[in-house]
Amino acid sequence: MASSNHFIAKELTHMEEKRYSCEVCCKAFASKFNVAIHMRRIHTGDKPYSCKMCDKTFATKADVKLHIRTHTGEKPHPCQVCGKAFRQKSDVLIHMRRVHTGEKPYRCKVCDKTFATNADVKAHMRAHTGHKPFSCEVCNKLFATNAELKLHVRTHTGEKPHSCEKCGKAFTQLSNAMKHMRRIHTGEKYFSCKICDKTFVTNAEVKEHMRTHTGEKPCLCKVCDKAFASNTEVQLHMRTHTKEKPYPCQVCGKAFAQQSDTAIHMRRIHTGEKPYSCKVCNKRFATNADVKLHMRTHTGEKPYSCQVCGKGFTQSSNAVMHMRRSHSEKKPFSCKTCDKAFATNAEVKSHMVIHTKDKAY
Structure with missing residues (x-):
């Protein structure tokens, strides 16, 4: 009998839970407050x-x-897993879902995509409706959320309120400051691939990496329709069309499309630095990619094969050269002096010696 009375009392409480409504939109609430x-x-x-x-x-x-x-x-509310502290208790819960548990209890009713918070669902819904209620007072650009607007305004003001505690580098977003800390100073990688266990700094990087397993390439170049796994790759590829090379070498002035290419150039041409070593023979290299290629001399791995004769190669570029030399009459590279055609640019350079010797005599 007692349990029955408790059930009735609970039901009555639930019925009276939201008995106060807004006079404007009729939304119901539990209290006048x-x-x-x-x-x-x-x-x-x-x-x-x-x-x-x-x-x-x-x-x-x-x-x-x-x-x-x-x-x-x-920040009186610490995370029980990593100790990171927050101003609000609700922020700890969101942090737990986004960083540690991956829990996404809120679902979009249109596409079934799941989210960590209801606010994220509401913001996402605008991707379906196209509604952008927040506008920039400087350039009138529209945004789906107020948070996006605030970040955008910093492109006008130059404000970078989040600085690295180690080196002082400033960022427009706190998330970027945190990513910087992990990538440059701590090396922490909280997120891992469920297929190969490779670890990453952000969950977004895991999602992009997953496409190396699935082969998915959802991002297209607007100029040539070439498909890529990420928008970052599209942006880099676009420079092959625009010829933009925003990263010059500080020593010789040679410009590159990517900052990483400038760093590699510095090591190979100017400093001779070789920070990467082979674990088998201790031979040193300028890049980690060079180490991976070199490792194939030990393992005998030849992952690139000719589609015509099946011959294997350690590098994709070698397979392409083989195709041109052995199976195709196509010779896309020509000498600017005598117009002789070649299968590779390296062959053109070797051929050019003939002309430079003629000039010497």
Whole structure:
């Protein structure tokens, strides 16, 4: 009988849970106080409470208390897994889902994509509706969320409020500062591939990496329709069309499309630095890619085969050269002096010696 009474009481409580409704939109709430807060935040924009330090105004006293922590630096809610501290308890829960558990309990009703928070679902819904209610006052560009707008405004102001605690480098986003810490200073890689166990700094990198297993290439070049696994690869590829080379060598001025290419050039041409070594014979190399290629001399691995005769090669470029020399009459490289055609650019360079010798005599 007692358990029956408890059940009835619980049901009555649930029925009365949201008996107060908003006069404007009819949304229901558990208390008059919650209705008042809703009115301020959604309909009136009224912010009667202000911060005594910076005069910023807020809809509730609770909002002021949370905001004060941006001044004091107080973060009373630590993560039980990694110890990272947060201003709000709700932020700890979101952090747990995004970084440690991967839990995504909220689902989009249109495409079934899942998210860590309901706010993420609402923001995502605008990808379906195309609704962009937030506009930049400087350039009038529209955004789906206020957070995106705030980040964009920093492209106008140059503001970089998040700095690295180790080296002082500043960033527009806190997430970028955290990524920088992991990549440059700590080497922490929280995210791993479920297929090959390779670890990564961000979950986004895992998703991109997964495409090396699936072969998926959803990002297309708008000029030539070539497909890529990520937007970053598309952006780099675009420079083959625009001929843009924004990274010059500080020694000789030679320019490159990628910053990594400039670093490799520095090692190979100017410094001679070889920070990567073979674990089998200790031979040293300028890049990790060079080590991987060299390892095939030990393993005998030849992952690239000719589609015509089946001959194997250690490098893709060697397979291409073989195709041109042995199976194709195509010779795309020509000498600018005598117009003789060759299968590779290296052959053109070797051929050019004939002309330079003629000039010497």
